[in-house]
Amino acid sequence: MTYEETAVSQTIDRLLSDRHDLDAAADGVLDNLDQFHIGGAGAVELLIPTLALAHGDVxxxxxxxxxxxxxxxxxxxxxxxxxxxxxxxYVDAARDLTARAGLGDLVQFHAGDITDFPLDPAFDAALTMHVQMNVRDKTTWFRHIAERLTPGARLAVWEVCQPHRADLPWPMPWSLDGTDSFLVSADTLLACVKEAGFATVEWTNESTWVQDWITKTFANGLPAGPALPMLLDDGYTRVINYATALADGSLEIWRGCFTKNADQD
Ligand SMILES: C[S@@+](CC[C@H](N)C(=O)[O-])C[C@H]1O[C@@H](n2cnc3c(N)ncnc32)[C@H](O)[C@@H]1O
Incomplete structure (x- = not known):
């Protein structure tokens, strides 16, 4: 199984104690470490305006x-x-990094499955980045997300899609051996999100943007630490395999923005 690293917080402590020159609390300093998707902080910047957040939205x-x-x-x-x-x-590590960043009043984390999470109060917006590849029944999973949102709420996604059946080089960032990977095409993923009760605002193939990001980010080789692959079992192989599959077109990256249908409970 993937995501079995148990000592992430300890690894982060060690990596940061080796880098006294870094102010780990500063905006952007840990972008190479704590963004577990292709496109890093730049991808999140693409999603933020699509969430259309108002003051007080959660x-x-x-x-x-x-x-x-x-x-x-x-x-x-x-x-x-x-x-x-x-x-x-991972939740423990997210909490530790949030405390270091002094953002504990604004950002909280819950360990568990979406089905464990209370339905009330409903959220005003949601995002999910590089998660649905591990979910077999995508429509049900997106339906659980919809159930926790107010009518009209935005959902932003940043997702890996497989345009055609092809062997992939494992391990990948979301799966060590492929047994817990459930990739689908962009058309199929879009159909699942819509069936779950969302209307499409935008569904865009960002694979070219991602190639540009990879070229810029790795222009001088792998970024110096602390870096995400240092937290993951077989981390560098997973990142290199992923970049290879994106470069040869075996995988694509799609960005979506949706609204929860008003008649969806
Ligand atoms: C590739 S990481 C992406 C993390 C984060 N979204 C980001 O972009 O930095 C995938 C994450 O999804 C989590 N995950 C996998 N299946 C999940 C599920 N059914 N519900 C909630 N989290 C899940 C894993 O534990 C892991 O933290």
Whole structure:
């Protein structure tokens, strides 16, 4: 199984104690470490305006990982963000990094599945980045997200799609051996989100943007630490395999913005 690293907080402590020159609380300093998706902080910047947040809106981040996107949204907008994630050690790390960043009043995390999370009060917006690849029944999963949103709420997604069946080089960031990977095409994913009770605002293939981001980010080789692959089992192989599959077109990245249908409970 993937996501079995149990000592993430300890690894982060060690990496940061080696870098006294870094102010880990400063905006952007840990972007190479705590953004667990292709496109890093730049991808989150693409999603933020699509959430159309108003003052006081509360945001749900489903599959929040180490909390980089949640903290970035809170920093940029001042809105409260609740992250939920099924991996307890990742939630512990997200909480530790949030405390270091002094954002504990705005950003909280819940360890568990979306189905464990209360239906009330409903959230005003949601995002999910690089999570649905691990979910077999995508329509039901997006329906659980819809149930926790107010009517008309925005949902932003940043997702990996597979345009055609092809063998992939495992391990990938979301799966060590492919047994817990459930990739679908962009058309199929869009159909699942709509069937779950969302209307489409935008559904855009961002694969070219991602290639540009990869070229810029890795122009001088792999970024110096602390960096995400240092937190993950077989981290560098997973990142290199992923970049290879994106470059040869085996995988695509799609960005979506949706609104929850008014008649959806
Ligand atoms: C590739 S990481 C993305 C993390 C975060 N969204 C980001 O972009 O930085 C995938 C995350 O999804 C979580 N995850 C996988 N399946 C999940 C599920 N059914 N519900 C909630 N979280 C899940 C994993 O624990 C992991 O933290």
């Amino acid at each position: 945001v749900l981040d489903v599959g929040s990982g180490f909390g980089g996107p949640a903290r970035q949204i809170a920093r940029r907008t001042g809105n409260h963000v609740m992250g939920i994630d099924i991996t307890p050690s």
